[in-house]
Amino acid sequence: MSVETLLWEEDATGLAARVRAGDVTPGELVEAAIARLEAVNPDINAVAEKLYEEARRQAGTVDRAAPLAGVPFAIKDLGIAASGVPTHGGSRVPPFTPDFDSVLTERHRAAGLIAVATSTTPEYGLRLMTESARFGVTRNPWNTGHTSGGSSGGASALVAAGVVPLAHASDGGGSIRVPSACTGLVGLKTARGRVPLSPLVSESWYGFVVDHAVSRSVRDSALLLDLTHGPDPFAPYAAPAPRAGFAAAAARDPGKLRIGVYRGSPLGMEISAETLTALETAVALVREGGHELEEIDLPMIDRAFMAGFARCVASAVAGSTRQEAARLARGMRGDLERATRLIARLGDVVTAGEIYQTLERLRAACRAMLAATARFDAVLMPLIAHPPLPCGAMDPKGMDVFIEEALDRLRLTRLLRVDRFFDELLDKSLWFTHWPAIQNVSGQPAIALPVHVTAAGLPLGVQAAGRPGDEETLLSLAAQMEKLSGWRTRRAPLKRPV
Numbered sequence: 001m002s003v004e005t006l007l008w009e010e011d012a013t014g015l016a017a018r019v020r021a022g023d024v025t026p027g028e029l030v031e032a033a034i035a036r037l038e039a040v041n042p043d044i045n046a047v048a049e050k051l052y053e054e055a056r057r058q059a060g061t062v063d064r065a066a067p068l069a070g071v072p073f074a075i076k077d078l079g080i081a082a083s084g085v086p087t088h089g090g091s092r093v094p095p096f097t098p099d100f101d102s103v104l105t106e107r108h109r110a111a112g113l114i115a116v117a118t119s120t121t122p123e124y125g126l127r128l129m130t131e132s133a134r135f136g137v138t139r140n141p142w143n144t145g146h147t148s149g150g151s152s153g154g155a156s157a158l159v160a161a162g163v164v165p166l167a168h169a170s171d172g173g174g175s176i177r178v179p180s181a182c183t184g185l186v187g188l189k190t191a192r193g194r195v196p197l198s199p200l201v202s203e204s205w206y207g208f209v210v211d212h213a214v215s216r217s218v219r220d221s222a223l224l225l226d227l228t229h230g231p232d233p234f235a236p237y238a239a240p241a242p243r244a245g246f247a248a249a250a251a252r253d254p255g256k257l258r259i260g261v262y263r264g265s266p267l268g269m270e271i272s273a274e275t276l277t278a279l280e281t282a283v284a285l286v287r288e289g290g291h292e293l294e295e296i297d298l299p300m301i302d303r304a305f306m307a308g309f310a311r312c313v314a315s316a317v318a319g320s321t322r323q324e325a326a327r328l329a330r331g332m333r334g335d336l337e338r339a340t341r342l343i344a345r346l347g348d349v350v351t352a353g354e355i356y357q358t359l360e361r362l363r364a365a366c367r368a369m370l371a372a373t374a375r376f377d378a379v380l381m382p383l384i385a386h387p388p389l390p391c392g393a394m395d396p397k398g399m400d401v402f403i404e405e406a407l408d409r410l411r412l413t414r415l416l417r418v419d420r421f422f423d424e425l426l427d428k429s430l431w432f433t434h435w436p437a438i439q440n441v442s443g444q445p446a447i448a449l450p451v452h453v454t455a456a457g458l459p460l461g462v463q464a465a466g467r468p469g470d471e472e473t474l475l476s477l478a479a480q481m482e483k484l485s486g487w488r489t490r491r492a493p494l495k496r497p498v
Contacts, residue, residue, distance in 0.1 A: 002497065003024055003028045003029065003031070003032040004032045004035065004036060004497045005497045005498075006018065006024060006032070007029065007032045007033060007036060007072070007162060007165070007497075008036075008162045008491065008496070008497045010165065011165050011166075011215070011216045011217040011219065011220045011488070012068055012071045012165040012166050012215065012216075012217075012220045012223070012224075013068075013217070013219050013220055013223055015029060015070070015071050015165060016066075016067060016068045016069055016070070016071055016112065019064055019069050019070045019071075020064060020065070020069065024070075025059075025070065026058075026059040026060075026062050026064070026069060026070025026112075026114065027056070027059040027060065027070075029059070029070050029071065029072055029114075030055050030056060030058075030059040030070070030072055030114055030116060031056075032072075033055075033072035033116045033163055033164055034052055034055070034116055036161070036162055036163045036497075037050075037116065037117060037158070037163045039495055040141070040161045040162075040163065040494060040495055041163075043139065043141075043144050043161075043494060043495070044138060044139045044140075044141055044144065044148070044157045044158075044161055044494070045120070045135065045136055045137060045138050045139060046119055046120050046130075046138050046139075046148070046153070046154040046155075046157035046158050046161070046163075047117045047118070047119065047120065047154065047158075048077035048088055048090075048117070048118040048119060048120050048121075048135060048154065049077070049085060049086060049088075049117060049118040050116070050117050051085065051115050051116055051117055051118065052116065054084075054115075055072070055114050055115060055116045058109075058114045059114055062112050062114060063112060064112075066110065066111055066112030067111055067112060067223060067227055068111045068112040068113050068223070068224070068227070069112035070112060070114060071112060071113050071114065071164075071165065071166075072113075072114055072116050072163070072164045072165070073108065073113040073114060073115045073116070073164055073166065073167060073168070074115060074116065074117050074118065074119045074154075074155055074158050074159075074163070074164050074167040074168065075105070075108070075115050075118050075119070075167070075168040076118065076119050076121055076152055076154070076155055076167070076168050076169055076170055077089065077090060077118040077119060077120060077121050077154070078090065078121045078124070078125050078151070078170065079125070079170050079197065079200065079201075079204065079209065079211065080102045080104055080105060080168065080170075080200070080211065081098040081100055081101055081102040081105060081199075081200055082098070082101055082102070082105045082115065082118075083098055083099055083100055083101050084097065084098075084099070085097065085098075085118060087118075088134060088135075089121065089123065089124050089125070090120065090121040090122050090123045090124065090125070090130075090132040090134055090135060090151075091123045091124060091132070091134055091335065091336065091337075091340075092133055092134045092335045092336075092337075093324055093328070093332055093335040093336065094328060094335075096327065100199065102197070102198070102199065102200060103196045103198050103199070103232045104168075104195060104196065104197075104211055104228060107227060107228040108168070108228065110227070111224070111227040111228070116163070116164065117158070117163075118154075119152070119154030119155040119157075119158055119167060119168075120132070120135045120138045120153065120154030120157075121150065121151045121152065121153070121154060122150050122151050122153070123336070123337050123339075123340050124317065124320065124340060125150070125151035125170070125172060125175055126151070126313075126317065126339070126340060126343065127150050127151065127339075127394065128149060128150045128151065128173070128174060128175070128178045128394075128432060128433050129147040129149065129150045129153065129389065129391075129393075129394050129432075130147070130148060130149070130150040130151065130152075130153025130154055130157075130179075131147075131150075131391065131392070132337070133337050137391045137392070138153045138154050138157055139157065139391060140157065140160070140182060140183055140388055140458070140492075141157055141160040141161040141162075141183065141492035141493075141494040142160065142183065142184065142388075142457060142458055142459060142492045142493065142494070143388075143456075143457060143458055144494070145390055145391060146182075146387075146388040146389065146390055146391060146458060147182060147388050147389050147390070147391055147393070148160070148179055148182055148183050148388075149178040149179030149180070149181065149182035149183065149384075149388065150175060150178065150179060151170075151172075151175040151179075152167075152169035152170060152171070152175050152176055152179045152187075152214060153179045153182075155167035155168065155169045155179065155213075155214050156169070156179030156180060156182065156183040156185055156187075156214045157179075157183065159183070159185055159214050159215065159216060160183035160184060160185060160492045161492060161494055161495075162491065162492075162494075162497070165215065165216050165217075165220065166213050166214065166215035166216065166220050166221070166224065167213060167214055167215075168211065168212075168213055169187065169211070169212065169213055169214045170209055170210065170211045170212075171187075171189040171209065171210050171211075171212070171436075171440065172204065172205045172208045172209035172210075172313075172440055173208065173309070173313065173433075173436060173437045173440050174189075174383065174433050174435075174436025174437060174440070176188065176189050176210075176212060176213075176214060176448070177189055177383050177436050177446060177447075177448040177461075177463055178383060178384060178433055178436060178448075179214060180214050180448035180450065180461055181383040181384050181448050181450070181459065181460060181461030181462070181463075182384065182388040182458075182459060182460075182461075183214075183388075183459055183492070184450040184453070184459030184461070184487070184490055184492065185214045185215060185216060185448070185450055185459075185461075186214070186215050186216070186217060186218050186220075186221050186447065186448060186449070186450065186478065186482075187213075187214045187215075187221075187447065187448035187461075188212050188213070188221045188225070188445065188446075188447045188448075188471065188474070188475070189210055189212070189436075189439055189440070189445060189446045189447070189448075190210045190211075190212045190225065190229075190239070190445055190471060191210075191239040191443060191444065191445040191468060191469045191470075191471060192207055192210060192237070192239065192443030193231065193235065193236075193237040193238045193239040193443075194210065194212075194225070194229050194238075194239040194445075194469075194471070195210065195211050195212060195225075195228055195229055196230075196231055196232045196234070196235045197209070197211060198232055198234035198235060199234060202234060202235070202236045203236055204316070205312065205313060205316045205440075206312055206316065206359060207443065208309075208312070208313075208437075208440040208441060209440070210440075212224070212225065212228075216488065217482070217488050218250050218475060218478045218479040218482050218488075219247065219250050219251070219479065221250075221447075221475070222246040222247045222249065222250035222475045222479075223246070223247045223250075225246040225471065226242075226245055226246045226247050229242070229246070239469045240469040242471070242472055243472060244472070245472075246471060246472060246475055249471075249472035249473070249475045249476045250475040250476060250478070250479040251479070252476055253476070253480065254289070254291075254377075254473065254476035254477045254480055256290055256291055256292065257289075257291045257292070257377040257378065257473070257477060258291070258292045258294070258375060258376050258377050259286050259291050259292065259293050259294070259376060259377065259378050259379070259380060259464075259477075260293075260294055260295075260296040260373055260376040260378070260379035260380070261279075261283055261293055261294065261295050261296065261379070261380045261381075262296055262297070262298055262379055262380070262381040263276070263279065263295070263381075263382075264297060264298070265385070265434045265435075266298070266301045266302055266303065266305060266306055266434055266435065266438070267303055267306060267426055267427075267430060267431075267434045268303065269385065269427070269431055269434060270385065270431075271382065271385050271434075272385060272386045272387065274386070274387050274452070274454050274460055275382050275384065275385055275386065275387075275460060275462075276382075277452060278382070278451055278452035278460045278461065278462050279380065279381070279382055279462050281451045281452045281485075282380050282449055282451045282452075282462045282464075282481070283380065285451065285481045285484050285485055286380065286477075286481070288484055289477075289480050289481065289484060291477075294376070296372075296373070296376075296379070298369055298372070298373075298438075300365045300368040300369050300372070301365065301369055301438055303423055303426060304361075304423070305361075305362065305365050305438075305441075306426055306430060306434075306437060307422035307423045307425070307426060308358045308359075308361055308362045308422075309362065309437045309440070309441055310422050310425055310426065310429065310430075311350055311354070311355070311358050311422050312355060312358060312359065312362070313343075313347075314343050314344075314346045314347035314350065315347040315350050315355050316347070317340065317343045317344050317347050318343075318344045318345070318346075318347030318348045319347070320344075321336065321340070321341075321344040338400050339399065339400050339403075342400055342403040342404060342407070343403070345403075345407055346403055346406075346407065349407070362441050363441075365441075366441055366442040366443075369438075369442065370442065370444075370467075370468065374467070376467075377466070377467070377473050377477070378464040378465060378466050378467075378473060378474060378477055379464065379465045380462060380463070380464050381435050381462065381463060381465065382434070382435055382462050382463070383433065383435060383436055383448060383461055383462055383463045384432060384433050384460065384461075385431065385432060385433065385434050386432060387454050387456065387458045387460050388458050388459070388460070389432060394432065399425075399428045399429060402424075402425070402428055403425070406421050406424075435463070436463070438465070439465050442468070443468060444465050444466060444467070444468050445465070445466045445468075445469070445470065445471045445474055446463050446464065446465040446466065446474070447463060447464055447466075447471075447474045447475070447478050448461045448462075448463050449461055449462055449463065449464060449478060449481060450487045450490070451481070451485060451487065453490070457493075459490075464477060464478065
């Protein structure tokens with residue numbers, strides 16, 4: 001078997017085992033990943049920075065006893081520092097090039113992972129499709145006319161295209177799970193405080209953002225979490241320690257679980273028949289696994305909840321763009337995309353008191369939801385309301401006009417109630433993805449499950465949300481569903497190695 005075929009067929013755990021057995025060297029894996037990237041990137045456009053020479057250097061020095069020794073990897077072009085690597089955040093704003101590593105980068109390297117590239121993201125991770133003025137459109141390896149999702153769309157495209165078996169990703173409103181749902185991958189949104197974001201930040205978007213990865217297999221996601229979890233001295237809070245370890249959880253039978261099923265839309269908007277079919281496929285797998293199922297509703301998670309989330313994000317973007325302007329010691333009007341600029345202006349309109357009140361309302365709703373679902377080991381629900389959209393289908397111009405007109409009215413009178421405005425904004429910004437922000441606000445773990453491929457040949461995943469701090473049960477359940485379904489062997493049809 002050629003190294004290129006090995007890279008295509010194996011997951012990260014399998015590749016590392018081959019390195020330890022002496023079947024393949026880290027250098028050979030890195031060269032295969034580089035060759036694969038050069039072959040497919042013209043089709044998918046998923047790379048922000050190529051790191052080939054540093055990857056080759058690391059391949060010669062990596063500890064071959066490390067758990068993921070020599071496994072090719074990609075890091076997202078947002079929210080993580082790797083010394084000497086420019087971070088663009090998907091923006092035309094001049095990049096930040098750190099002279100230090102994030103704690104997570106240090107843990108990736110200690111695990112033996114070798115980054116061959118940084119992956120594309122929409123500007124500052126603000127869209128759930130990876131399209132930016134800086135890097136252009138990132139495309140889905142299953143069908144390059146369609147999106148790979150966002151904001152970790154470059155990461156998911158590289159994994160789905162067989163360049164790397166897993167890739168760093170982050171999630172502030174679905175940005176690990178939505179790309180996974182679009183590209184047929186496993187995407188674990190970890191519990192709040194599980195993986196540190198320091199030293200770049202202590203928390204991001206009021207604690208909504210977490211970092212982890214997208215992967216081909218459940219066991220890869222679990223093993224990587226074993227190697228990267230745990231607070232550092234700068235972490236503002238920490239998730240509870242795992243009971244026995246994440247890889248061990250993925251390897252064991254989950255036993256009989258009690259699973260809730262939520263079929264509604266918190267926005268009261270259309271859900272496609274394909275999405276409901278995907279959810280029903282997941283329900284059938286859970287039933288086949290011998291678990292108890294119960295249909296539920298979540299009335300506390302409504303349009304007001306989602307509007308509150310949008311309000312907090314706009315506020316965070318306003319603060320982040322101010323920080324960037326301070327870094328550059330100049331304005332950025334000509335660098336920022338119009339949509340980002342308008343969201344930041346909108347965030348500046350909302351007062352600090354309104355944000356505090358909004359956060360308290362969101363937390364109260366989450367307490368009510370967690371109390372209502374405490375009897376369940378996990379809750380199944382959709383992730384994307386429609387199959388992966390055609391590229392360009394969420395052109396921000398319509399939303400830009402809407403925000404600009406609202407800002408004009410807000411300048412005239414505060415009586416365009418801000419609550420009402422954010423409610424109206426939902427129909428333009430979240431019609432593709434109604435659900436994932438719930439767990440960003442609650443801090444729960446949630447995992448994207450690649451259960452379905454549409455008749456048109458596009459992946460469409462759903463998610464399972466777990467109890468706070470309990471990734472182990474989710475990973476055990478997901479591994480069982482993976483075994484029953486066989487999804488681990490699915491590959492995108494793009495330029496399969498021969």
